[in-house]
Amino acid sequence: MSMTDYYGDYGVAEAGALRRRQRASLANQAAAFQGQKRGKRRIEDVTRVYSEGYQPLASSFGQRGLGGPSVKSGIRRSGLSRYAEKFQRDLGTETQAIQDDLNNIAMQEADQQAELEDYIAQLRLQKAQQIMATAASLQQYASY
Amino acid sequence: MAVKKKSPTKQPPKGTQSEADRLSALARAYGLSSSGKNITNVGGDVTGGGYVSSSEARQRALETQSDRAKAQADFIKKQQKSEEKFGPKTGGTGGGVGSTVTEAQRLANELARLKIQAEYDKADREAQQVLDDREASAQEKADAVAERKRKFAALSEVANIYAGQGAQTDELYGAQLEDLPARRQADLDALLQAVSAGRETIGGAEQQFLSSLVEPQAYSNVPLVDLSTAQPVNPLMGALAAEGAGTAGVTGQSAMDAQLAAQYAQLARGSAQQLNTGAQNYMAALRNAATGAAAAGRQQLGLGQNIYQNQINTRYSDLANQLAMQRLQAQQEAAARAATARAEAAQYGETPVDVPVDLPATPPPVDPNVAAEAERKRREREAAIAALQAARRNEF
Numbered sequence: 115m116s117m118t119d120y121y122g123d124y125g126v127a128e129a130g131a132l133r134r135r136q137r138a139s140l141a142n143q144a145a146a147f148q149g150q151k152r153g154k155r156r157i158e159d160v161t162r163v164y165s166e167g168y169q170p171l172a173s174s175f176g177q178r179g180l181g182g183p184s185v186k187s188g189i190r191r192s193g194l195s196r197y198a199e200k201f202q203r204d205l206g207t208e209t210q211a212i213q214d215d216l217n218n219i220a221m222q223e224a225d226q227q228a229e230l231e232d233y234i235a236q237l238r239l240q241k242a243q244q245i246m247a248t249a250a251s252l253q254q255y256a257s258y
Numbered sequence: 259m260a261v262k263k264k265s266p267t268k269q270p271p272k273g274t275q276s277e278a279d280r281l282s283a284l285a286r287a288y289g290l291s292s293s294g295k296n297i298t299n300v301g302g303d304v305t306g307g308g309y310v311s312s313s314e315a316r317q318r319a320l321e322t323q324s325d326r327a328k329a330q331a332d333f334i335k336k337q338q339k340s341e342e343k344f345g346p347k348t349g350g351t352g353g354g355v356g357s358t359v360t361e362a363q364r365l366a367n368e369l370a371r372l373k374i375q376a377e378y379d380k381a382d383r384e385a386q387q388v389l390d391d392r393e394a395s396a397q398e399k400a401d402a403v404a405e406r407k408r409k410f411a412a413l414s415e416v417a418n419i420y421a422g423q424g425a426q427t428d429e430l431y432g433a434q435l436e437d438l439p440a441r442r443q444a445d446l447d448a449l450l451q452a453v454s455a456g457r458e459t460i461g462g463a464e465q466q467f468l469s470s471l472v473e474p475q476a477y478s479n480v481p482l483v484d485l486s487t488a489q490p491v492n493p494l495m496g497a498l499a500a501e502g503a504g505t506a507g508v509t510g511q512s513a514m515d516a517q518l519a520a521q522y523a524q525l526a527r528g529s530a531q532q533l534n535t536g537a538q539n540y541m542a543a544l545r546n547a548a549t550g551a552a553a554a555g556r557q558q559l560g561l562g563q564n565i566y567q568n569q570i571n572t573r574y575s576d577l578a579n580q581l582a583m584q585r586l587q588a589q590q591e592a593a594a595r596a597a598t599a600r601a602e603a604a605q606y607g608e609t610p611v612d613v614p615v616d617l618p619a620t621p622p623p624v625d626p627n628v629a630a631e632a633e634r635k636r637r638e639r640e641a642a643i644a645a646l647q648a649a650r651r652n653e654f
Contacts, residue, residue, distance in 0.1 A: 165494050172501065194503035198495060202508040205492065206515025209485050213519050216483040217526045224530060228476035228537050235471060239544050239551075242467035246555035249459035252452055255566040 128234055135230040139223060146219040153212030160208055164201040171197055320388055323381035325642030327374060332641070334370045381646055406606040413603030420596035424589050431585035435578060442574040446567060453563045457556060464552035474541055477534030484523035486516035 175190040499505055 161492060161494060168494065168497065191502040191504065194498050194501055195507055198498040198503045198505075199507035199511055201492075201494065201498075202511040203515075206511060206518075210515060210519050210522070213483045213485045213522060217523065220481050220483070221526060221530065224476045224480045224533065228474060228533065231472075231474055231476055231537070232540060235541060235544050238467050238470050239548055242463040242548050243551045245463040246460045246551050249456035249463075250555035250558040250562065252449075252456065252559070252562045252566060254452065255449060255562070255569075 128237055131230055131233050131237075135226060138226050142219050142223040142226070146216055149215035149219060150212060153208060153215060156208045156211070157205060160201070160204045164197070164204070168197070317388065320381065320385055320646065321639055321643050323377070323384060323642070324644070324646030325639045327377050327381060328642030328645040329638060330370070330374050330377060331645055334367065334374070337370075338367070378646075385646075410603050410606035413599045413606065417596045417599035417603060420592045420599060423592035423596075427585055427588045427592065431581050431588070435581050435585075438574055438578050438581070442570060445570045445574075449563060449566050449570065453559050456559045460552050460555040460559070464548055467548045468545060471541055471545055474534060474537035477530040477537060480526070480530040482523055482526045482530065484520055486518075486520035486523065 171193065175187065175193065495508060
């Protein structure tokens with residue numbers, strides 16, 4: 115890697131890194147938004163599916179004589195409980211998926227920011243080291 | 259006309275049997291060939307005195323010719339005296355007809371006179387040649403003197419230039435040597451300023467970095483969701499309860515869901531808290547790294563200051579030594595060249611340098627007979643010279 119890659123480009127490398135970082139941040143924000151949106155839709159889908167399935171489930175118990183205004187069947191209660199539990203588990207899965215997506219995007223954003231800071235710090239350190247080495251070399255006296 | 263008895267062949271006296279051989283030997287003894295040419299030191303250097311010259315060789319030739327002429331004259335004179343006293347020789351027959359002998363003697367005398375005349379003519383020509391050569395050598399000498407003066411002047415100028423180079427060398431190197439301490443101090447001051455500026459830069463970078471660090475907030479306020487306490491009231495549950503459905507299972511499921519949600523939310527909050535702690539530790543590590551880098555930079559600056567300060571001092575010391583050495587070498591070289599030029603100029607100076615000439619050495623006499631022979635040759639040579647001079651005066 116030549117010296118130009120560090121500071122001889124008069125800050126082009128740093129500016130380029132910052133610009134790339136900005137684009138990545140925007141992409142992360144968009145991904146987070148989209149992830150949140152997808153998660154919400156999936157939860158809504160799960161809720162809709164289970165809401166739409168409730169009537170057929172309740173009817174099936176009635177057709178079998180296990181349910182009605184005066185019938186309190188244990189089978190029916192157990193079936194509804196499993197249905198509710200399954201519904202809750204699916205909701206929890208989708209909720210956890212939303213959380214994981216958002217947290218992954220947040221960590222990705224943090225990683226990229228940290229990488230940017232490291233890169234800029236390295237650029238500045240190498241620039242300072244090069245300046246120091248040049249100043250310490252006393253090249254104009256190398257002929258002696 | 260009576261036939262005259264031919265007198266026996268007149269024999270030359272002892273020692274003149276081979277006159278040409280004797281003259282040749284005499285000439286070789288004095289460094290001449292039998293024809294009178296110089297066989298040693300031919301064309302010697304023209305000198306203003308002390309140099310071997312061709313005129314000297316020619317003088318030798320002239321003297322040799324004089325010796326030969328004197329020898330001839332002595333021989334004829336002795337022969338005439340002998341004839342006046344004892345009558346003409348008959349070649350060992352005990353005498354002969356007087357007129358015939360007289361005529362023969364006269365012819366012999368005439369022949370001898372003609373020989374002497376020829377010798378003197380030859381000597382005269384050679385003497386004239388010597389005079390001509392002397393004039394030529396005089397011109398050569400004048401040219402040589404002029405050349406010597408020119409070389410003397412040129413070499414003296416060269417010597418003066420090199421002699422003056424010492425002062426120029428001092429001026430050149432002296433200025434540099436004098437400038438070195440100021441330059442060294444300037445370099446040391448610049449180094450100190452650079453070190454101070456480096457310290458300020460390091461301190462500024464450290465403070466800027468530390469001030470830019472903020473406490474990590476990424477995991478401190480994570481908007482975590484806990485839906486455990488937000489169970490919605492569903493109308494369907496109420497209807498089911500009204501129809502006789504039990505609530506225990508629903509309540510239990512709801513409680514478990516709430517507990518799980520709370521547990522997950524707590525887990526997320528704990529994770530965020532741990533991550534927040536880790537982020538703070540990481541920031542602390544970065545802060546320590548910056549502080550450590552600043553300390554290392556300051557240490558390196560201090561070390562570099564010492565190293566470069568020593569190197570600067572060493573370099574300027576080396577420069578000073580090199581300049582001093584170069585100046586000394588330049589001065590010595592200039593002095594050596596000036597001395598060389600002076601020495602060369604001295605060879606062409608007013609006082610000529612005597613150049614040793616390898617003259618033919620006369621071996622010392624090894625016995626009295628040899629010494630007597632040498633003395634006889636010397637007298638013959640002197641007599642020949644005197645006869646030659648007399649002959650030249652009388653235009654013989």
